[in-house]
Amino acid sequence: MSFTHWLRRLAPLMVCLVLLVTACSSAPSKYDQVQKDTTGFGSPAAVDKKAEKGGTFNAFFPGDQGGYKVIPYQEKKGFAEYKLEQDGKTLAMLTISDTTGIPGSAEKYGTATQSVSGFPAVDQGTTATGVLVNDRYQVKVLSRDPAFTKEDRVAWLQKFDLKGLAQLKGAINPVPKPTVALPEAPTAATPAAPAQPKDGFKLPRVQLPRLSPSLQPAS
Amino acid sequence: MSKKIYEIVDKLPTGGLTVRALKTLDTFVPGQWNNLVGFDNTIKTVTGETDEAMVQAIGERAIALFNDKKQGYQSALWLYETVDSASGLLGAAALANRIGQDTFLGFLKNLSPKPEKAQTIDLAVKLVTEVVAFCKISGIPGDSLGDFLAALGDYSSESLIRMAALVSFDGIIPLGADFSSKALSAIKGMGASDLDDNQTFKGVKAEIPGGNDKAKLSFITESFESTKGWMDRFVSDHNITQSGLVDNLGGFIEGSKSKLDYLGAFLDMSVKYYEHTGTQTLARRLIERAVAEI
Numbered sequence: 001m002s003f004t005h006w007l008r009r010l011a012p013l014m015v016c017l018v019l020l021v022t023a024c025s026s027a028p029s030k031y032d033q034v035q036k037d038t039t040g041f042g043s044p045a046a047v048d049k050k051a052e053k054g055g056t057f058n059a060f061f062p063g064d065q066g067g068y069k070v071i072p073y074q075e076k077k078g079f080a081e082y083k084l085e086q087d088g089k090t091l092a093m094l095t096i097s098d099t100t101g102i103p104g105s106a107e108k109y110g111t112a113t114q115s116v117s118g119f120p121a122v123d124q125g126t127t128a129t130g131v132l133v134n135d136r137y138q139v140k141v142l143s144r145d146p147a148f149t150k151e152d153r154v155a156w157l158q159k160f161d162l163k164g165l166a167q168l169k170g171a172i173n174p175v176p177k178p179t180v181a182l183p184e185a186p187t188a189a190t191p192a193a194p195a196q197p198k199d200g201f202k203l204p205r206v207q208l209p210r211l212s213p214s215l216q217p218a219s
Numbered sequence: 220m221s222k223k224i225y226e227i228v229d230k231l232p233t234g235g236l237t238v239r240a241l242k243t244l245d246t247f248v249p250g251q252w253n254n255l256v257g258f259d260n261t262i263k264t265v266t267g268e269t270d271e272a273m274v275q276a277i278g279e280r281a282i283a284l285f286n287d288k289k290q291g292y293q294s295a296l297w298l299y300e301t302v303d304s305a306s307g308l309l310g311a312a313a314l315a316n317r318i319g320q321d322t323f324l325g326f327l328k329n330l331s332p333k334p335e336k337a338q339t340i341d342l343a344v345k346l347v348t349e350v351v352a353f354c355k356i357s358g359i360p361g362d363s364l365g366d367f368l369a370a371l372g373d374y375s376s377e378s379l380i381r382m383a384a385l386v387s388f389d390g391i392i393p394l395g396a397d398f399s400s401k402a403l404s405a406i407k408g409m410g411a412s413d414l415d416d417n418q419t420f421k422g423v424k425a426e427i428p429g430g431n432d433k434a435k436l437s438f439i440t441e442s443f444e445s446t447k448g449w450m451d452r453f454v455s456d457h458n459i460t461q462s463g464l465v466d467n468l469g470g471f472i473e474g475s476k477s478k479l480d481y482l483g484a485f486l487d488m489s490v491k492y493y494e495h496t497g498t499q500t501l502a503r504r505l506i507e508r509a510v511a512e513i
Contacts, residue, residue, distance in 0.1 A: 030275065031223075031225045031278055031282055034278075035221070035225075037283075040221075043286070046290060047287065047290065072370075073507075074357050074358055074507070076290065076508065077358075079508055081507065081511060083373070093507060093511065095511035095512075097511055102280075102512055102513070126268060126269060126273075127266060128511075138511075144267065
């Protein structure tokens with residue numbers, strides 16, 4: 001009797017103590033694992049050494065047209081981004097990125113059921129539509145205004161010089177082909193890929209040496 | 220230990236002196252800044268994405284990008300943090316404690332205003348810090364003033380409010396309406412040794428382009444000179460005046476109206492607007508890149 005009485009009195013104290021102790025160490029976060037994986041000695045670089053220079057992509061973005069302005073926004077190794085504005089309002093972001101070394105980035109196009117200008121296309125989340133060029137370069141349009149619909153995204157994807165982009169070097173580690181055939185390009189380039197199952201996990205970074213025997217189309 | 224960008228963004232304050240001071244600028248640049256805090260909240264607001272799995276994937280990529288030192292985000296954050304802490308004279312915490320206890324005037328007795336020269340160097344160094352940090356975040360070369368100026372024309376939200384605060388709190392309040400001309404002619408008359416006595420400069424000098432102090436001073440001068448037109452236009456376009464600023468700040472900093480030079484010093488040490496809005500700019504750019512790359 002008196003034991004339960006004491007227990008009842010102690011319980012709130014114990015709860016407070018536990019809360020106090022846990023509050024001292026920072027609360028666990030759903031991002032702790034990625035923090036651990038990407039810091040410390042020997043952690044992988046976020047951008048692959050062989051990724052294309054961001055500046056190379058500039059030539060393939062659409063320019064201003066009608067009342068639309070296309071404004072440079074970011075340019076990093078493997079990445080370039082422009083803002084699409086109309087009357088000073090941001091409608092969307094236009095981006096090109098090199099998927100080399102970014103897990104899952106190119107792989108998601110392996111199951112693409114749509115295509116834009118002959119390149120495999122996917123919708124991602126609720127605001128993005130992308131295409132994959134040469135198994136390697138991801139071109140995305142991301143809505144920033146609810147009025148900018150999926151149709152608008154596809155229309156703007158078509159304004160990129162996707163064929164020009166396809167002239168750049170192909171994938172270092174090609175992923176399995178989607179159902180849509182690529183318009184050009186040396187299929188001889190991918191003889192080693194076929195037996196792969198769908199997961200992006202399969203190809204460890206060890207396969208990288210296949211980069212340099214360049215598979216460039218002639219023009 | 221490495222800094223956790225998601226914790227830093229989660230811990231951005233929603234109140235306090237910095238946020239209150241920045242909000243007073245809303246009169247001049249209405250609706251530009253809404254103090255976006257919280258890592259996931261920033262992801263959702265910036266991208267418009269609501270799918271939790273996508274939010275998580277964007278967050279993970281953003282963290283990986285931040286943690287890769289070569290990407291420049293860490294040194295940009297360091298710059299924003301350092302330029303603020305180096306320019307303050309006393310700990311902000313000690314000051315905040317006093318605010319509730321006695322009057323502002325009582326507190327001012329223990330404070331000496333910064334000499335105009337130090338204030339001028341602060342303004343110029345902070346401006347250069349913006350040039351360098353912004354270039355690091357956006358990926359344009361750190362000494363590329365032309366690209367910076369083009370980008371400045373397109374500044375919005377937290378980046379624009381940071382520039383508004385720079386012009387207001389480090390320009391107009393301590394130096395007056397003609398702060399830009401005054402500061403420019405002062406800097407032009409300075410030598411490298413003047414810089415080396417300045418705490419703010421010492422704090423960030425390692426990241427300012429130039430092989431020695433003389434070269435750094437010339438980059439600072441060049442940056443100020445080329446940004447002056449933008450600053451002057453910004454002030455006149457938005458009708459920013461010393462009295463307007465002081466009226467707004469007077470709303471929460473008691474007795475400040477008659478003590479302008481002290482008000483400048485007070486803002487300098489207690490308002491960490493570079494760190495606060497710089498973190499927000501950094502988070503936004505990281506997230507925008509992450510959502511495009513995944």
